[in-house]
Amino acid sequence: MRSFLKPLLTIAAMALGMTAVVPMPAWALVELNVNKGNVEPLPIAVTDFQGGDALGAQISQIVTADLKRSGLFAPIDKSAFIEKISNPDAAPRFDDWKVINAQALVTGSVSKEADGRIRAQYRLWDTFAGQQMSGEQFFANDANQRRVAHIIADAIYERLTGEKGYFDTRVVFIDESGAKNARKKRLAIMDQDGANVRYLSDGRSIVLTPRFSPNRQEITYMSYESGQPRVYLLQIETGQRELVGNFPGMTFAPRFSPDGQKVIMSLLRDDGNSNIFAMDLRSRSTTRLTNSTAIDTSPSYSPDGSKVVFTSDRGGRAQIYVMGADGSGQTRISFGDGVYSTPVWSPRGDLIAFTKQTGGEFQIGVMKTDGSGERILSSGFQQEGPTWAPNGRVLMFFRDSNGGPKLVSVDLTGRNEQPIPTANFASDPAWSPLLE
Amino acid sequence: MGRIAALTRNPVMIALVAMLAIAGCASKKTPNSAADLGLNGAGAATPGSAQDFTVNIGDRIFFDTDSSSIRADAQTTLARQAQWLNQYKQYAIVVEGHADERGTREYNLALGARRAAAARDFLVSKGVASSRLKTISYGKERPVAVCDDISCWSQNRRAVTTLSGAGS
Numbered sequence: 001m002r003s004f005l006k007p008l009l010t011i012a013a014m015a016l017g018m019t020a021v022v023p024m025p026a027w028a029l030v031e032l033n034v035n036k037g038n039v040e041p042l043p044i045a046v047t048d049f050q051g052g053d054a055l056g057a058q059i060s061q062i063v064t065a066d067l068k069r070s071g072l073f074a075p076i077d078k079s080a081f082i083e084k085i086s087n088p089d090a091a092p093r094f095d096d097w098k099v100i101n102a103q104a105l106v107t108g109s110v111s112k113e114a115d116g117r118i119r120a121q122y123r124l125w126d127t128f129a130g131q132q133m134s135g136e137q138f139f140a141n142d143a144n145q146r147r148v149a150h151i152i153a154d155a156i157y158e159r160l161t162g163e164k165g166y167f168d169t170r171v172v173f174i175d176e177s178g179a180k181n182a183r184k185k186r187l188a189i190m191d192q193d194g195a196n197v198r199y200l201s202d203g204r205s206i207v208l209t210p211r212f213s214p215n216r217q218e219i220t221y222m223s224y225e226s227g228q229p230r231v232y233l234l235q236i237e238t239g240q241r242e243l244v245g246n247f248p249g250m251t252f253a254p255r256f257s258p259d260g261q262k263v264i265m266s267l268l269r270d271d272g273n274s275n276i277f278a279m280d281l282r283s284r285s286t287t288r289l290t291n292s293t294a295i296d297t298s299p300s301y302s303p304d305g306s307k308v309v310f311t312s313d314r315g316g317r318a319q320i321y322v323m324g325a326d327g328s329g330q331t332r333i334s335f336g337d338g339v340y341s342t343p344v345w346s347p348r349g350d351l352i353a354f355t356k357q358t359g360g361e362f363q364i365g366v367m368k369t370d371g372s373g374e375r376i377l378s379s380g381f382q383q384e385g386p387t388w389a390p391n392g393r394v395l396m397f398f399r400d401s402n403g404g405p406k407l408v409s410v411d412l413t414g415r416n417e418q419p420i421p422t423a424n425f426a427s428d429p430a431w432s433p434l435l436e
Numbered sequence: 437m438g439r440i441a442a443l444t445r446n447p448v449m450i451a452l453v454a455m456l457a458i459a460g461c462a463s464k465k466t467p468n469s470a471a472d473l474g475l476n477g478a479g480a481a482t483p484g485s486a487q488d489f490t491v492n493i494g495d496r497i498f499f500d501t502d503s504s505s506i507r508a509d510a511q512t513t514l515a516r517q518a519q520w521l522n523q524y525k526q527y528a529i530v531v532e533g534h535a536d537e538r539g540t541r542e543y544n545l546a547l548g549a550r551r552a553a554a555a556r557d558f559l560v561s562k563g564v565a566s567s568r569l570k571t572i573s574y575g576k577e578r579p580v581a582v583c584d585d586i587s588c589w590s591q592n593r594r595a596v597t598t599l600s601g602a603g604s
Contacts, residue, residue: 180582206577208541228572229545250549250573253542266546268573272504272553274546295546311543317502318543339502341540355540381584384540400537428541 039413041074042160045102047085048078049120052110055145059110059120062149063156065193066167069409070157070394071416076102088123097127104133106156110148117141120148124156134159146195147435154434166389167192170432171396172210172219175199176404176425183425187221189236192389192431194421200234211430213256219430220244220254220263231265233281245279245286253297257325258305264289266297276310278325289327300344301325302369309333309343309352309369320354322369333371338363342385345369347433348392351412355384355397364397364410377414387431396420398427484524486599493520497555499593502539504550506558514555517597518562528600529564531556533573536589541575548573555595 046064049056067073083096088107097105108122121137136155140148147168154165175188175197187201187210200219201207206229210221219234231244231251245251249268256263261281266274276289276299290296294314301308309322312332320334320343334340338358345352351366356376362383365376383399393412398405404425410417420426481487489495494517497510506514521529533552535544552571560566581588 181579183577185577206574208545208575208577250545252545266542268546268549270553272550272557272571274549295543295550297546298540298542313543339539341543357538382537 039072041072042103043074043076043101044104044106044156044160045076045081045097045100046106047081047088047108049108049110049122050085050088052112052118055118056108056110058145059108059149059152060106062146062193063106063122063153066150066153067156069193069418071411071413071418072157072161076100088121091130091132092125092127094125094127094130097125102127104156104160106152108152113139118145118148120152122152122155124159146191150191150193163393164391164434166391166394166431166434168435169390170212170216170435171387171407171420171429172200172212172221172432173398173407173422173429174207174210174427175422176427177203180404187219187234188426189219190422192420197423200236200239209253209428209430211255212432214258214260214433216432216435218256218260220256220265222252222254231263233263244281245284253299255300257301258303264299264301264308266299276308276327287326289323289325290330298342302345303347303349307345307369309345311341311343320352320367320371333369334367334374335371336374344386344388346388346392347390350392353386353388353395355386364395366395366412375414377410377412378408378417383408385428387429389431390433396429396431398429489517489520489524489597489599493517495598496594496596498590499551499595501536501589501593502547504547504554506554510555511558514558515562518559518564521559521564521568521597522562525565525568527568529559529569530598530600531559531569531571532578532596532598533571534578534592534594534596535576536592537576537579538589539576545573545575548575551593551595555597559597 046060048060064075068075080100083093085107088109092105105125105127106122110120113119117139119137119139123135124133126133138148138151150167153167157165169192170189171192172189175186176183178184184203185206186199186203187207188197188199190197205223205225208222210219212219217236221232222229223232229250229252231254232241233244234241244263247267252266254263254265262278264278267277268274273293274295274297275291276296277286278289279286292314294312296310296312299308299310306325307322308325311318312321318339318341319332320340321330321332323330338356340354340356342355343352352369353366356363356365361379363376364378364386365374367374380399383397386395386397388395394409396407396409399408405427407420407422407426407429408417409420481491494513497513531552533548535547552573556569556571579592581591
């Protein structure tokens with residue numbers, strides 16, 4: 001558990017000088033417009049990084065897998081490559097890459113420094129323009145080889161799409177094992193691609209709905225360990241836990257505010273209804289935000305912290321409402337044919353993701369923050385609980401089929417759905433911000 | 437298998453299974469004795485025991501989809517529970533609220549809590565001291581029936597009255 005999310009990476013990122021090729025105007029460079037409705041995946045060739053024994057090939061493999069899963073890139077099979085890159089710092093034979101329709105090419109190298117650190121560098125080439133688009137190098141300690149690859153994938157993604165990447169991130173989730181009527185649930189954390197799973201609880205108590213702090217070091221979640229289900233904070237590094245507030249009844253559905261200073265959650269009333277409260281983590285003062293004889297739950301802040309979206313059944317069945325962060329102006333925004341819950345505000349601020357139950361199906365969708373422009377991205381028999389990638393382009397959720405839940409990601413077009421590999425059943429994913 | 441497990445949770449079925457097991461005991465040892473089922477000869481449960489409550493009174497009520505209204509059949513069960521609880525005052529009581537899987541996790545935690553509160557309030561209205569009663573919601577985390585259709589979901593939408601130390 002030690003030095004897990006620590007400054008693992010002294011990411012000394014350095015731009016690599018452009019090699020001598022004919023300069024071209026910037027507008028000629030290959031780019032992907034992710035705002036167009038139907039993006040054709042960009043053919044890209046990622047060559048094995050030179051040096052570092054098996055590490056060079058492994059980095060290339062991780063970069064390739066990240067780009068492929070995004071749905072925006074179509075990595076070309078290595079067996080089609082004509083040129084064998086011997087010097088990753090020299091201009092490649094662009095014609096050899098054009099002929100296999102690789103519009104972008106990645107070369108790189110990896111080596112061990114005298115102090116034990118790994119040095120990895122990459123160059124991204126536009127084969128049709130015949131020039132280098134970007135190049136950087138990174139230093140990392142030995143334990144963070146995979147992170148170096150994710151950081152390189154993020155750099156390539158950002159250079160070609162103009163959007164921030166999301167590969168150097170983690171996901172907290174609930175690992176589920178055992179029979180359905182006696183499920184063992186453990187808090188777990190992994191890289192966004194399913195690697196490096198670590199367990200943060202022992203499975204003796206039911207744990208649910210973990211969510212990341214914006215500082216990436218803490219999780220808030222719900223646990224039955226005291227008998228009554230309550231909201232807790234967990235320091236990922238130290239394993240230190242604490243109860244959030246000292247309320248008589250159940251507290252649930254926690255999330256951090258965007259500045260990390262508050263936890264917003266539901267508190268059970270004695271009459272059996274649930275209202276939303278915010279608790280300041282420093283002063284420990286609590287503020288009631290809703291006061292209805294209804295179920296008010298699943299609160300989620302807008303990224304600027306000024307508003308909160310939540311679920312309420314005050315109108316009969318569960319629907320999505322928005323209010324000011326002080327509880328003012330509570331307004332229903334979902335009016336479609338069905339039951340809506342689990343609203344989550346996009347980190348970009350533009351959309352709200354939700355679960356909708358209609359016609360015997362569970363759907364994952366997005367709507368604008370005024371409730372207009374609803375789009376369904378995924379439908380299934382039983383699925384719920386979207387969480388946003390930090391760039392607001394991809395959602396992860398969980399789908400129950402074949403005896404238990406598994407994690408799935410889908411992009412905003414709804415066309416690129418990908419399973420997230422986990423050893424056991426998995427539910428309640430929550431995506432971290434980009435790591436630092 | 438899940439279906440069978442679900443049915444044996446039904447009080448009527450438990451009584452039936454228990455009696456068959458006892459009948460079996462008269463002629464020969466059977467591995468499926470009532471004791472193996474954790475019932476300890478529930479058909480002849482000591483009046484006032486936890487087994488008596490579970491088997492002869494009925495420890496659970498069921499709800500309609502997305503509802504916490506106490507149905508007519510549930511009112512009958514709860515009234516019977518209240519009468520028994522008022523007779524045997526040594527027990528502390530925890531009412532567990534549960535939901536089926538056809539709802540999202542956090543909403544179902546709230547729905548389970550509302551069902552537990554509704555059952556608790558009914559017991560209080562029938563004279564059970566509120567100081568004896570606590571509630572807990574398990575949302576959809578503790579299904580007793582595990583198939584993927586209505587027959588199971590209706591078993592899981594429940595409130596279970598548990599006696600201190602009796603478990604559920």
